Amino acid sequence: MIKKKITMVGAFAVGKTSLVQRFVNSIYSEKYQTTIGVKIDQKNLVIDGKDVTLLLWDIHGEDDFMKVKPTYLIGSSGYFIVVDGTRYETLQTALQLQEMASTVTKDVPFIVLINKSDLRQDWEINNDDIESIRKRGWQVILTSARDNFAVEDAFEQLTRMMLNQ
Amino acid sequence: MEGDQRSQGFEQMHDGGKLNELRKILTGLDKEELERLHRLMSDPHEFAIEISEFLPFSIRKLIENGEISKEELLPFFEEVIQTSIQKNPQKLADILFPVMGPAIRKAVAEDLKKLIDSLNQTLESGLSPRHLKMRLSARVTGKSYAEMLLSQAYVYQVKQVFLIHRNTGLLLHHETDSETGACAGDMVASMLSAIGDFVKDSFQSGTNDALDTIHVGELNIWIEQGPHAVIAAIVEGNPPHELRTVMKEAIEAVHFNHVYDFEKFNGDVSAFALSGKFLQRCLQKQKKEQQKSNPVFAIALLVLVLGVAGFFIYRNLETRHRWNKFVTHVDEKQGIHITGNNMSGGVFVLNGLRDAEALNTDSMLHSFGFDSSNARLIFTPFISLEQEMVVKRAIRLLEPPQGVLISFKEGVLIVSGEADAVWINRLKLDYVRVVGVNKLDVAALTIMNNLPDLNMIIQAIEKHRFSFDINDVEMDAVQKKKFDSLTMAAVQIGNFNIVNHRNMLIHVRSYSSKAVNKQANEKVALERARAFIKLLGQAGVSESLLKAEVVFNEDLPVPQPVRSVSFNVFEE
Secondary structure, three states, X not given: OEEEEEEEEEEOOOOHHHHHHHHOOOOOOOHHHHHOOEEEEEEEEEEOOEEEEEEEEEEOOEOOOOOOOHHHHOOOOEEEXXXXXXXXXXHHHHHHXXXXXXXXXXXXXXXXXXXXHHHHHHOOOOHHHXXXXXXXXXXXXXXXXXXXXXXXHHHHHHHHHHHHO | XXXXXXXXXXXXXXXXXXXXXXXXXXXXXXXXXXXXXXXXXXOHHHHHHHHHOOHHHHHHHHHHOOOOOHHHHHHHHHHHHHHXXXXXXXXXXXXXXXXXXXXXXXXXXXXXXXXXXXXXXXXXXXXXXXXXXXXXXXXXXXXOXXXXXXXXXXXXXXXXXXXXXXXXXXXXXXXXXXXXXXXOHHHHXXXXXXXXXXXXXXXXXXXXXXXXXXXXOOEEEEEEEOOOEEEEEEEEEOOOOHHHHHHHHHHHHHHHHOXXXXXXXXXXXXXXXXXHHHHHOOXXXXXXXXXXXXXXXXXXXXXXXHHHHHHHHHHHHHHHHHHHHHHHXXXXXXXXXXXXXXXXXXXXXXXXXXXXXXXXXXXXXXXXXXXXXXXXXXXXXOOOOOHHHXXXXXXXXXXXXXXXXXXXXXXXXXXXXXXXXXXXXXXXXHHHHOOOOOEEEOOOEEEEOOOOXXXXXXXXXXXXXXXXXXXXXXXXXXXXXXXXXXXXXXXXXXXXXXXXXXXXXXXXXXXXXXXXXXXXXXXXXXXXXXXXXXXXXXXXXXXXXXXXXXXXXXXOOOOOOOOXXXXXXXXX
C-alpha cells in the first residue's frame, strides 16, 4: 500500500476546497480550515495497478489576513497550485506560493490548476499568460470544479508524476 | 515356500547339537528364542500382538522427539472417528454415553451460573443508582451507554495506537483494541500531524519541542516522538506514567527494526505491518476492581417472577378446581345431563341437555363464582323421565289442591290424600298429558265432599234478578256484586252435576210484554237472555248449563218488571 500526501495551495477563494470535494468524500467539516488552517481528506485510487491512498491537505487560501503555513507543505509528495481564471491576482499569488513550496518540498512534482473554466468568458488570465507559465516547464491544467471538468484527470496525473519520481 | 524350507532347515539344525551351539555363538540366541522369532515372522496376528505392547510407547516417543507432530496425527484420528460415525453412530454414542451426562450437567450448570451472573449484572446495571446516573451522563454527553459503561470499568484503557510518519504525517500502522471499531486512521493521523504543526507554528516553539499530550474531555492523546515517526496513543481514563515508558520502548523498537524502511520511505507502508507487535504492547488497560456483590437483584427478580407465576398458577388451578366442582354439582342434579366440558378462548364451556323442570343453572353458576365473562352454559332442552322431573311436571300441569301428594314410580303416577271430586275427575282426564306417566294410581286418594246442599245452591241462584235499560245488558256496581255471587252458585251447579251425575240446568228468564209488538218484544228479550248467558260464560260458567227463555208478563199470575232477568233451576 502506497500513501502520498498532496497539498492544495493557492490564493483565497480560488476553488481548492471545491476541487477536493469533487474528488473525495470528506468526513471533516471545513471549520478545521478556519481554526487550524487545514482540512484533510482521503482518496483511494488504483493507478497502473497500484493501490494508492492520497491524503489531501487542503490549506486555507492565502489572503491579506492569513499566510499559508509552510509547515503544512512539509512531507508532501506533490502539490497543486490553484489559480482562479477570473482573478489575475491569484496567478501572482500562485507564483509566490510555488516559490515557497518548492523550497519546503524540495522540488516534488506539482501541477498548476487554472480553475473556473466554466466562466471562461470572464477570465482575466489569457492564453499568453498560460503559455508563459507552461514555458517555465510547469504542467498546467484548466479545470472546473462546478462542472467537474478535468478534476479527476488532474489528481490522477499528479499521482502518476509522484509515483514515477 | 521359502518359509517352509527355512522351517525344515531349523528341524535339521535341531537334530544337530553342534550346529546349535555354533548358531548360539554366532547369533547369541538359543533354539526357543529363534523359534519364537520365527513364529512372529510367519504369523502376522501374533506379531501384531507382540508389537502392540510397545506401539503406544513408540508413538509417544516419536511425538516427544518431534518426529511426528500432533497436527500430523490429527487428520488421521479425525478421519477414523468420522468413518466410525458414518459406519455405526451408535457405537460412538455408547462410548460417549458415560461421559455425556456429567458433561451436559456441567455445561448446563456453567451456563446457568453465567445466566444468573449476567441477569444480575443486567439488572444491577439497569436499576442501580450508579448505573442510572451513568445512563443519564451518557444521554447528556451523547455517548452510547456501552461506551460509558466500558469507560467506567477501567482505570485507563489505551483504545488505539497510531504509528505516524513524522515528516509526511502519513499513517504507517494502526492498532486498535478489540472493543473499539476501526476509524479513518489515515485522516486521524494526518490531522494529528497537522495539529502538531499548528501548535508548533503558533507558539514558535523550538525544533526539538513537540506536542506530547492532547486532552479532550476524558480522552487523552499521548504522543511519543521518534526521529522518523511518532506513536500516538488514544487513552481513556487516567493512564499511569509507566505507559509513557512503554510507548518510548515501542517507538525505539520500531526505529531499531525499521531503520532501512524509514530511510527509503516513499509512501509504501507495507513494511510497517511488522511494527504491529510493538504497538500492541501499548494497548494497555487496567480494570477497576469490582466488589463482588450479592446477587440481590437476581434473587429479588427471581422471587418476584416466582411469586407472580405462583399466583397465576394457583389462581388457574383454583379456578379449574372450582369449575370441576360446579360441573359435578350440576351433573348430580336431576333433569340435567352433561355432554361436554371444555375450554375455549379462555372461557369454560359446558354443553348438555336440560329439562325445563330442572333447577336454574345460571344461579348455580353464580353461586360458584362464575359469570358470562368466564363461563358459558349451552343446554339443549329435553324431557327427563327422572322421578323428580315427572313429579314436578305433574304438579305444574295438574295443579293439585292442598292435601294431595303426588309421587312417581316406574311409570305410575301415585296420587294420595284428599281432593274434591271435580279435581279428581280432571286428574283422571289430564294425567296422560304428563310425559312419562303411563298409569294413574288413585287408590290412596279420597273424595272430599265440600259441595253445599243443592237447595241452597238453587236458592242462591234463584234469588237474583237483574233489570236493564232498553237494548242494554250493562250492570252497575251493585249488580256486578250480585253477578259474582250468581256466578259462584252457577259454577257449583256445574260441579254438582259432575259429582252426582245429574243434569241441572239454569233457565235465564228474560221478561217482556206482548203489548204493541209481541214478536219484536220477544226477540229483544231473547237477545237480552242470550247476552246475559254470554256474560256468565265469560265469567267461567259452562254455557251448557244455561238456557235462554222469554217470559211474557201477560202469562204470569204476578207480572214481573219488563227488561229484567231472573233465574230458575230445573233438572232436564
